[in-house]
Amino acid sequence: MPVITYRDxxxxxxxxxxxxxxxxxxxxxxxxxxxxxxxxxKGFLQEFGEMRVVDTPITELGFAGVGVGAxxxxxxxxxxxxxxxxxxxxxxxxxxxxxKMLYMSGGQYKMPIVFRGPNxxxxxxxxxxxxxxxxxxxxxxxxxxxxxxxxxDAKGLLKSAIRDDNPVCVLEGEMLYNTKxxxxxxxxxxxxxxxxxxxxxxxxxxxxxxxxxxxxxxAADQLAKEGINIDVVDLRTIRPMDVEAIGESVKKTNxxxxxxxxxxxxxxxxxxxxxIQRDCFxxxxxxxxxxxxxxxxxxxxxxxxxxxxxxxxxxxxxxxxVMYLD
Amino acid sequence: xxxxxxEKKRKSDxxxxxxxxxxxxxxxxxxxMLLQRRFEExxxxxxxxxxxxxxxHLYIGQEAVSTGALSMLRPDDYVITTYRDHGPALAxxxxxxxxxxxxxxxxxxxxxxxxxxxxxFDTNTNFLGGHGIVGGHVPIATGVGFAIKxxxxxxxxxxxxxxxxVNTGAFHEALNMAGLWKLPCVFIIENNRYGMGxxxxxASAIHDIYERGAAYNMPRNQCDGQDVFAVRQAVxxxxxxxxxxxxxxxxxxxxxxFMGHSMSDAVxxxxxxxxxxxxxxxxxxxxxxxxxxxxxxxxTDEQLQKLDEELKAIVQDSWDFAxxxxxxxxxxxxEDVYADTTT
Ligand SMILES: Cc1ncc(C[n+]2csc(CCOP(=O)(O)OP(=O)(O)O)c2C)c(N)n1
Ligand SMILES: [Mg+2]
Numbered sequence: 001m002p003v004i005t006y007r008d009x010x011x012x013x014x015x016x017x018x019x020x021x022x023x024x025x026x027x028x029x030x031x032x033x034x035x036x037x038x039x040x041x042k043g044f045l046q047e048f049g050e051m052r053v054v055d056t057p058i059t060e061l062g063f064a065g066v067g068v069g070a071x072x073x074x075x076x077x078x079x080x081x082x083x084x085x086x087x088x089x090x091x092x093x094x095x096x097x098x099x100k101m102l103y104m105s106g107g108q109y110k111m112p113i114v115f116r117g118p119n120x121x122x123x124x125x126x127x128x129x130x131x132x133x134x135x136x137x138x139x140x141x142x143x144x145x146x147x148x149x150x151x152x153d154a155k156g157l158l159k160s161a162i163r164d165d166n167p168v169c170v171l172e173g174e175m176l177y178n179t180k181x182x183x184x185x186x187x188x189x190x191x192x193x194x195x196x197x198x199x200x201x202x203x204x205x206x207x208x209x210x211x212x213x214x215x216x217x218x219a220a221d222q223l224a225k226e227g228i229n230i231d232v233v234d235l236r237t238i239r240p241m242d243v244e245a246i247g248e249s250v251k252k253t254n255x256x257x258x259x260x261x262x263x264x265x266x267x268x269x270x271x272x273x274x275x276i277q278r279d280c281f282x283x284x285x286x287x288x289x290x291x292x293x294x295x296x297x298x299x300x301x302x303x304x305x306x307x308x309x310x311x312x313x314x315x316x317x318x319x320x321x322v323m324y325l326d
Numbered sequence: 327x328x329x330x331x332x333e334k335k336r337k338s339d340x341x342x343x344x345x346x347x348x349x350x351x352x353x354x355x356x357x358x359m360l361l362q363r364r365f366e367e368x369x370x371x372x373x374x375x376x377x378x379x380x381x382x383h384l385y386i387g388q389e390a391v392s393t394g395a396l397s398m399l400r401p402d403d404y405v406i407t408t409y410r411d412h413g414p415a416l417a418x419x420x421x422x423x424x425x426x427x428x429x430x431x432x433x434x435x436x437x438x439x440x441x442x443x444x445x446x447f448d449t450n451t452n453f454l455g456g457h458g459i460v461g462g463h464v465p466i467a468t469g470v471g472f473a474i475k476x477x478x479x480x481x482x483x484x485x486x487x488x489x490x491x492v493n494t495g496a497f498h499e500a501l502n503m504a505g506l507w508k509l510p511c512v513f514i515i516e517n518n519r520y521g522m523g524x525x526x527x528x529a530s531a532i533h534d535i536y537e538r539g540a541a542y543n544m545p546r547n548q549c550d551g552q553d554v555f556a557v558r559q560a561v562x563x564x565x566x567x568x569x570x571x572x573x574x575x576x577x578x579x580x581x582x583x584f585m586g587h588s589m590s591d592a593v594x595x596x597x598x599x600x601x602x603x604x605x606x607x608x609x610x611x612x613x614x615x616x617x618x619x620x621x622x623x624x625x626t627d628e629q630l631q632k633l634d635e636e637l638k639a640i641v642q643d644s645w646d647f648a649x650x651x652x653x654x655x656x657x658x659x660x661e662d663v664y665a666d667t668t669t
Pocket of ligand 1: 408410458459460461487488489490491518520521522587
């Protein structure tokens with residue numbers, strides 16, 4: 001099977017959907033002439049022309065709204081945010097318009113739109129450029145939220161997102177764009193709302209998503225050497241969340257670590273823990289442990305940044321804690 | 327195309343009105359405006375009785391804007407507006423029944439009772455909503471203009487907004503893109519002088535707000551919003567330019583709201599004296615048109631009375647219909663959150 005980057009997997013997903021359906025277009029800052037701030041849309045302008053690959057001014061609120069308007073009357077926009085940090089300026093359109101249009105129109109106006117871009121921290125980009133927004137977005141009924149962790153999932157989920165008749169927020173990762181993985185040439189789709197068991201083990205579950213999937217898999221590899229076998233549940237979709245997959249895993253392992261990039265307070269992990277206490281209360285052998293970013297803005301200094309971010313040692317320590325090994 | 331000084335501004339006067347001689351058309355315009363008026367008078371009553379809840383912003387005093395503007399559109403064009411949307415919805419041809427049932431929060435409302443006063447939507451008439459976030463719908467209008475151009479169509483979108491909208495970032499971002507990309511959008515500012523209790527002069531650095539179109543390289547114009555013919559003329563030019571040349575326009579229509587900001591607000595008070603209101607009410611858009619028609623011998627007292635009675639009956643019918651329309655079952659709560667379809 002061909003091995004490609006996460007970046008190219010995303011690009012292939014959009015390209016295939018644009019070839020399949022001429023209502024699909026890509027809009028955002030630097031997507032056309034510059035070939036994408038992160039080169040996801042390399043070659044798109046040449047292939048599809050400037051009506052379908054649209055460079056915008058720096059006007060997040062504005063072009064998110066343009067996408068909403070276009071979606072209302074039948075197009076299928078893919079709106080690229082250079083990063084989700086900047087999408088904060090567009091949240092009115094995402095939350096107040098896209099997420100509610102179907103509901104407040106009594107089912108008349110569907111909103112087939114994708115909002116996508118890199119989410120979370122890269123390296124030393126400091127406070128304003130290093131934030132993970134999934135809990136904000138997942139809070140909103142009417143939105144779907146996906147956070148693929150591998151090239152295979154990125155392609156299959158993004159294609160489904162583009163075909164979905166609801167607004168879908170796609171949280172990518174700057175640090176993931178260069179990661180590689182097997183992606184078949186044949187077309188495939190991954191349904192939204194389905195988690196995947198990325199690793200099977202009986203001692204403890206790690207429930208995670210997005211960039212942290214790779215960390216969880218590394219933790220599983222290391223712990224396996226000590227004879228500790230981890231169930232790695234990759235949520236893939238944050239909303240709607242695959243509650244069954246969480247329950248199935250935790251009922252089997254009786255222990256859970258919830259690992260995410262974002263902050264602790266009202267984080268995605270808080271929701272996962274709630275599902276666990278509801279469905280698996282009698283199965284738990286230990287309190288669930290959460291791993292997340294430190295409760296501070298992201299610092300620039302290397303040492304502090306490392307201290308702030310969730311990482312492999314922290315994930316492993318959490319597993320050991322939940323297993324009462326320390 | 328660059329806007330020239332001359333086409334920017336055309337002050338209309340009542341002379342524009344007297345040129346309008348087509349009695350059939352005039353009767354249609356009068357009918358549309360009077361329907362909105364009679365309808366909303368009953369809305370106020372229903373609100374007092376608790377049959378309508380929440381925020382309810384009446385359009386009374388501004389009817390020449392909706393009727394004048396929307397009378398220049400084709401059925402396949404698009405319309406989008408703010409929460410002050412009952413008038414535009416009726417002027418666009420949505421049925422009084424569907425609008426009243428929506429206000430009553432009933433199943434047969436245009437949005438199944440999910441939207442209410444501020445969120446009228448109708449796919450049949452391409453009415454893309456009443457929107458509740460000041461400025462939020464303007465980028466959406468630009469997006470509809472983008473979609474029209476993308477498909478190579480010759481439709482236009484008319485986007486109504488209050489004058490307070492010009493101070494939002496969304497307005498600037500939306501008009502910049504519409505001007506930059508030459509989209510078939512007609513942006514109509516209904517300048518009723520106040521945003522709630524804040525006079526335009528206390529909110530905008532410039533007071534001839536159509537001039538803001540200059541920043542977007544957009545043809546711009548100003549007209550009298552109490553004179554339905556002046557509105558028709560100005561909107562007609564803008565629609566033609568949008569349809570034929572894909573050039574957007576910013577049009578400032580000077581009007582006045584005769585009621586409080588919403589049903590829960592005082593009609594006058596600290597922000598505007600009663601005397602000012604009374605002065606403006608002398609230029610009631612319906613009275614102006616009616617007088618013009620009567621003076622031109624196009625309307626007898628008898629005809630007027632008959633029309634009024636007919637419209638009152640239509641509004642009563644919408645009330646009865648709304649009242650007998652079922653309440654939504656609780657299961658409906660969870661419907662319409664997500665579409666269960668894909669392409
Ligand atoms: C972003 C936002 N801020 C504040 C409000 C509350 N609000 C609703 S209407 C309004 C005044 C708007 O005035 P204008 O645009 O002139 O329209 P008008 O009500 O006169 O038709 C305000 C402040 C809101 N709905 N949205
Ligand atoms: Mg106003």
